[in-house]
Amino acid sequence: MEIILKYFPDLTEAQKQQFASLYDLYTDWNAKINVISRKDIENLYEHHVLHSLGIAKIISFKPDTRIMDLGTGGGFPGIPLAILFPEVKFHLVDSIGKKVRVATEVANSIGLKNVTFRHARAEEEKQLFDFVVSRAVMPLADLLKIIRKNIAPQQHNALPNGLICLKGGELANEAMPFKHKTMMYDLKDYFDEEFFETKKVVYVAP
Numbered sequence: 001m002e003i004i005l006k007y008f009p010d011l012t013e014a015q016k017q018q019f020a021s022l023y024d025l026y027t028d029w030n031a032k033i034n035v036i037s038r039k040d041i042e043n044l045y046e047h048h049v050l051h052s053l054g055i056a057k058i059i060s061f062k063p064d065t066r067i068m069d070l071g072t073g074g075g076f077p078g079i080p081l082a083i084l085f086p087e088v089k090f091h092l093v094d095s096i097g098k099k100v101r102v103a104t105e106v107a108n109s110i111g112l113k114n115v116t117f118r119h120a121r122a123e124e125e126k127q128l129f130d131f132v133v134s135r136a137v138m139p140l141a142d143l144l145k146i147i148r149k150n151i152a153p154q155q156h157n158a159l160p161n162g163l164i165c166l167k168g169g170e171l172a173n174e175a176m177p178f179k180h181k182t183m184m185y186d187l188k189d190y191f192d193e194e195f196f197e198t199k200k201v202v203y204v205a206p
């Protein structure tokens with residue numbers, strides 16, 4: 001939890017409480033329904049919560065921005081971002097119902113009011129969003145095909161509406177969608193821990 005305060009020192013008391021509650025909630029739920037590798041649960045704050053918040057180092061979403069988390073699993077990056085941006089609306093989608101249940105239970109337990117959930121394949125989601133965020137779900141090119149229908153035409157933020165993905169070293173093996181405007185940010189420029197050495201945030205305009 002200290003690691004969150006190290007990089008996000010301006011949290012309100014309510015946000016601190018919400019982040020602090022995540023450890024016990026994910027430890028309990030993960031024992032029942034696997035959403036995080038069991039041996040990685042002790043690294044929850046560094047590998048999952050702070051990693052999710054890496055997106056906030058490249059964009060500060062305006063209030064009322066609408067964001068879909070495609071393939072949220074147990075709620076990453078959607079839940080940490082929803083805590084950090086209480087005035088932004090998040091829609092967490094996953095095709096596996098029991099994972100959506102974990103994300104829903106965690107969000108309800110900490111009183112998150114700015115999150116909705118859907119158990120479905122993202123291909124079936126028809127709503128419009130300003131951004132789609134995603135971590136560890138599928139290659140960029142496949143994500144782009146799915147989310148083209150979901151990106152709203154009106155702009156409200158410093159970055160044009162589009163896709164924001166958390167990617168690791170595997171990115172070197174991915175075909176980059178060269179036809180699209182793409183920006184890449186190294187999380188090692190923001191976070192000192194070794195885990196972030198190869199981690200990137202990739203923004204792609206649809």
Ligand SMILES: C[S@@+](CC[C@H](N)C(=O)[O-])C[C@H]1O[C@@H](n2cnc3c(N)ncnc32)[C@H](O)[C@@H]1O
Nearest residue numbers: 071072073076094095096120121122135136137
């Ligand atoms: C490796 S997990 C990552 C979960 C979470 N984003 C994280 O980083 O912890 C990938 C998730 O994507 C979901 N997924 C894969 N394809 C999907 C699709 N087409 N629509 C919705 N969810 C999908 C899977 O059900 C799975 O929960």
